[in-house]
Amino acid sequence: MTTIRNGRRELDIDRSILDVFKGACTKYGDRPAFTCLGRTLSVGDIDTLSGKFASYLQNHTDLKPGDRIAVQLPNVLQYPVVVFGALRAGLVVVNTNPLYTQRELKHQLSDSGAKALVVLANIADTASAVVAETDVKQVIVTEVADLHSPLKRTLINSVAKYVKKMVPEFSFVNQVGFREVLAKGAERPHTDVERTKEDIAVLQYTGGTTGVAKGAMLTNGNLVANMEQVLEAFATGMKEGEEFYIAPLPLYHIYAFTIHCMCLFSSGNHSLLIPNPRDIPGFVKTLKGLRFTGFVGLNTLFNGLMLNKEFAELDFSKLHSTASGGMALTRDTAKRWEEMTGCMIMEGYGMTETSPVVSFNPTDGVQLGTVGIPVPGTEIKVVDENGNDLPNNSPGELCVRGPQVMKGYWQRPEATADTIDAEGWLNTGDMAVIQDDGYIKIVDRKKDMIIVSGFNVYPNEIEDVVSAHPKVTEAAAIGIPDEKSGEQVKLFLVKADPSLTEDEIIAFCRENLTAYKVPKRVEFREDLPKTNVGKILRRELRDEEIKKLEAVSA
Template sequence: MAAKLPQVTYPEGMNATIDLSQFQSVPQLLDRSLKEFADKPAFSCMGRTLTYGELDRMSADFGAWLQNHTDLEPGDRIAVQLPNILQYPVVVFGAMRAGLVVVNTNPLYTEREMEHQFNDSGARLLVVYAGMADKAVRVKGKTPIEQILCTEIADFHPPLKRLLINTVVKKIKKMVPAFDQSAVTPLRQALAQGAASQFNPVERTQDDLAVLQYTGGTTGVAKGAELTHRNLIANMLQCYEFFKLALTPGEETLVAPLPLYHIYAFTVHCLVVLETGNHNVLIPNPRDIPGFVKELRKWQFSGFAGLNTLFVALMNNEDFQQLDFSKLKLTISGGMALTRNAAERWEKMTGCTVSEGYGLTETSPVVSFNPPGHAQLGTIGLPAPDTEVRVVNDAGEPQPVGEPGELCVRGPQVMRGYWNRPEETEKSLTSDGWFSTGDIAVIQEDGYMRIVDRKKDMVVVSGFNVYPNEVEDVLVQHEAVVESAVIGVPDEKTGEAVKAFVVTNREVSDEELVRHCKEHLTAYKVPRLFERRDELPKTPVGKVLRRELRDD
């Protein structure tokens, strides 16, 4: 007999279901918002603001360039490797309006990671920030990428300011390594050519692929989660049901410090906020806390989307403590577990309760959220409207209320599958649509849920997933390393830190191993701690027992 789960009761003002018939595609949603809110600010960055009307025109210009100056067809993939700058929404929305599939790419990737993602996705065009262009040029010949569009950080600013900022970034801060300029096409040139061309809107359906969002899953080999227009529209509508309890359409300013190439920020800032005609303030480098706080001083912000480590870093800054938080109505937390201490400090300092949510790349990403005004600290909130959840034991049997088990999810936001990986899809997604998250959860009597453990060995560093297999594979490429095992250990600043256990055939310093890892891994994946072992604990068949290392 199936375990009976509680009927979810949403707060007054929320709907338990969503109407997916409103939009057939993300471009259709965009067309409505870009025109309805044409005079309102959409995105601001470093002193320059794009209105919805400007975003409409410029994204159409980019779409026209794709249609008239490339041979890309609807359904082809375009890789976008940009930080939080104004160019990101212009390029992504222009690509979607031309019917292309966006492959979001981390600007911090190493050449090895870029090469894998471009080859796996089959992306033929890359739009890259100038600070990454040297790597892009080097990997191009090893991938299907046929053309690289390059943009500098202030390319959308007025001429004098553009020259000043770009020169400072390049010459003084030395943040743009030298690269072969002849190997790339300036994005500004492409937009100018597009403006002189005809843009022809492309019809897409809910079942068409919109985004390939890469995730490591349980194996450490990055896989593309196939997110359709239906997935993205559904999660936008689901999130809106929660957010509308705190925010008013067309009147809010939200701070956007988390990377837009990450599905959490993408859904919040590029879908929900745009659908409601609100304003995003982009923060290109949230690690620069003094610079971040200086930018915050300029705005009366009413919404803030962040994660635990960022909240803590900001609250430790004296200038942040002096900001005016009188307009702040919604603080969203995701990407990693929210600690009680951080949540309580934030509420005391800002007067705004933190609403924590939960999700995965494969679920577009939001599965659940704490409704504003009804948040329960220590939980991941209520399931999103039209989302079914259950927890199962190792035998796949549903567990009753209060009993832990692996959290499984079914709903319109669940991905279509993993790109070109039917076996991986079959492992995590049942034929009737249930996705296994790999996280151990408890469902309470009131329908709120708590995550109690991770079934997967994934390590979460500042909200970014680190997969032990990938790090271990890099470590054993060092000639001195015979075996390695990687786990996560608690860290005050980043939530978790990567710790590596290594068996070596000679003496090798931690510094040398760090240098080796940095050549092949993004910085947050590089182990911070090393421990030497004569041998690693293993099962009878030779599988390393990471749990035993964690218990030690």
């Protein structure tokens, strides 16, 4: 057994996710695990239902261990059933954003080589337009309330389809319904496929400076190690079988996946899934009358909730843990949250490539303005532009080494070598300072990345899409401050055709980019600033915008 001795206990990092799952089912079978839209599934229910799903995959498809299955679901009860079922069948889960456009989805399905797709009916029209151009041979379609009681299922699904018109027309040649899958899966037993810690469990796609989404290969060992690390970091704020956490962040995002599907599930704790956190009034209504103990979110979500008058009237008497990640937490937000709820926010730092948590503010030692201390078993350092180690309190690029660092990028050895060196150090691209007390302060981030409501937006991807427009000569995208989303995308363009308009380019972007990536502002220029080798200077454009904002606010 490989262990990490750090803090209050030894952390066993040799187990597979299946080992963790079996342990939770044996110990906490009757405990509630996930609740959504008024329906609760216990740990035992997840065990039974995921077993049926695994049986279907093994007995009614050609899928073999190691094959990839794409999961395109929001926070609904089907998500943990599907993911744990797929992992029990030995498949690799490809977490897929429900907001993807046809172009983005086609790239991820093709790049991963996914042979199956599980998709919510509400968004299935996007997939139906591109699946035939990929290796996907089996499509499983589920409706929102498929795991509710017959009466409630019929009511909710009918209202969504016929009253609210939330289910568009779609068609797949190889389509099967989720409930039919469970029924067929119940006919024969499944066999849990044992996996080693080196086997890939999840392909988690992330953007990059190239603008091409890459699949981070997260192994069983990576995810179990990070689960153990986070549980240790949360040791005083996550008691076995006693917690009730709110889960508004999407489970297809590795941060929420690790917290809710790994940490909380493995410790017999309960998560309330919020399918649409952008509906703040509906979100607050769901929380009324509940005495939750934990909350996982990010800066823009905290702000949105606090602007709702009814949020302040909720019962926060049991709330003792609020975790923040995904984007920078502002001091103002943290202070207002503590004043309103009586609970301090603990900010952490991580990235997809680290499964994702690198550091966290301990519950008994929160330092606002920092992202805490490294989780157990994690080494950090900062280096200069030549790779030389820097002393404490000196800003440099943050590098990370630990058992949670990914195996590499899927089918991209060169990109892997550029990110992880021969000694296992991962270059984060983020600028940081390590204080004398060990706390980390992020002083800048990847120089060109834009963060919109916690989602990473990479300029090269936007520029690549926009440059395909026949009326565009050059394009540059930057992030500018925005009160609601943290940042918004601004696009600078040089026209190839004088007739090009802002409305035309925005419409083009909406066809090819997820909504949060679509530029909110467009500025046309005669030319764009460049280096002597012709590289566009985004930083110069960004500095100009900052000066404009400072002049307005002065």
